[in-house]
Amino acid sequence: MERMRTLLPTTTRRVLLCALALPGSATLVPATAAAAPPTAVLIVDPAQPLRIQRQFVERTADASLQGSAQFQAGVNPWAQLLVYALASVVANKTSRALAETAEELVVPTEQAVGSGVALDATGSTRKVQRAEDAAQALRPYVEVLSGTSLHGLLAAGSSELQRAGLQLDDGRQVPPRGLPALRIAPRIVFAADQRSISVETAVGLGGSADNPERAMRVIVHSLPETTSLDISEHWLRDDARALRSTLAALVATAARTGVLALQAVSQATPPGAPAGTPQQTFRFRLAAENLYLRGTLVEADCEQVVVDTLLATRVVVPAATLRDRGLLPARCRSAG
């Protein structure tokens, strides 16, 4: 329990406690005791798979130079132009085909876990990690979570969702009247060193799955695990108990963060920091990796820091990883 306390923020720990109470925990905890009346229904199709990916680590472009076109003396310049144009067309086509292939590798299997690859999202830069290497690194996690759906993962923490005003539903029945539907499409991303995990998800409120009334993007980072020498052994021990609980907590936190922000919008109160709040760069240390966010501070307490970024994404990061401790309330600055 102490270990869990050091790993996750309090809000996340509460979800985790339910998740760790083994399968059926939702029935062990009297859901009505602390549950607030649901304000939204979190609809998760039982067939919705988990999507796992390893973080892309970018390298500078220095190693991916492309030669520029230059004319050679003694050769017909029109012929050179023709060859150059043909080569450019072929190269672009090949590049697009490669990109599509890479994206298609993030494919979920039936009611199970999708395999993932490290994608090169930077255009001209090359892939740092070959797709096979990334798939190799993720394979143990994919295998241990095989057969676990997103719904199954969240079911263990459903009481926490209820406390947050969310009711888990499989979408097979019509939601209670007057309750907006909340939908998420999370993608689980392992850091390159696998010591921390983040969940990136679109959160849609109301409307249909294809056309929500309001939507936003949320990313939640876990506190990195730094005490284990063998990080994969840490995640996989006891049928991936730590991995399952961390994932459930992160997804629940993402859903709660999204619904709170979106409901604030519906009340004509703009979510996040007031307009005109100066932007700044927030620096976090997630084990050996650095995370930089540019945007406005929404909230900072002893547990978490919430930032609205330039990319219109709300990001939740454990406060203990914040490098500029001065941004935290005075009572929290000693920790971390």
Next chain:
Amino acid sequence: MTQRGTGFRWLAALGAFGTVMALAGCATVPPPVEQHRGQAVFERLGTVGLRVELPDAPGLTLFDGERGGGGGMGLLQQGIVLAMTSRLADHVKSLSLGELRAIEDELAGLLERKGLPVRRLSAAEVTLDKLPRHPAPDGQVAARDFRPLKAQLGLQRLLVVSLPQVGVNYPFGGFVPMATGDPMAWVAGEAYMVDLQSNQYLWYRKVRVLRGAGKDWDQPPSWPALSTRWFEVVEIAKDQTLEHLARD
């Protein structure tokens, strides 16, 4: 036989000429060697001068040779590229340089924590381009001659951060101008500490940090992905420089 021998002599002469030309081509100023002379950097020998040179605003670099840019281009092609990228250039100029300027405070704080008093120097006191070139730079000795500053400023050592290339690197090249890579936020230059007595580097670090914004980088008018990367490279460049200097 004689003719054959003559032919070989010509060939040998040509080879020798080529070798001489190649060596002459190599006989340029050797690049500085990345180094850190450990405790000598933080030896308590009096006040350390600190000079940080940055441009007035970030800029759009269009012809970076290290990314394949600029080759086969004339003035006409460069003009076309400048016109094509003018909106992005305007946006890049509007990005804040404040976080990068903070490196001066952070370096001063680092030296002071090591027990070294710091004197910040203005452009009027030290401008790198106006310093004379050192007669024999060799990678260990700075290319500029800093030695006159010893008497002029009364300092033993000078810490310099020169980052002339900051903003976005978007290389174009070719007779028919085409991008040779996607735009990447970047910070490039060098940071070093010079012994003003010997003009030798006590510490040298090349700075070149680039980060791409992904395939969806082209999002005018505010280019949020590229802007995010800009602020990221600023922090990375600062972190790398400070961490490299801080080690004993």
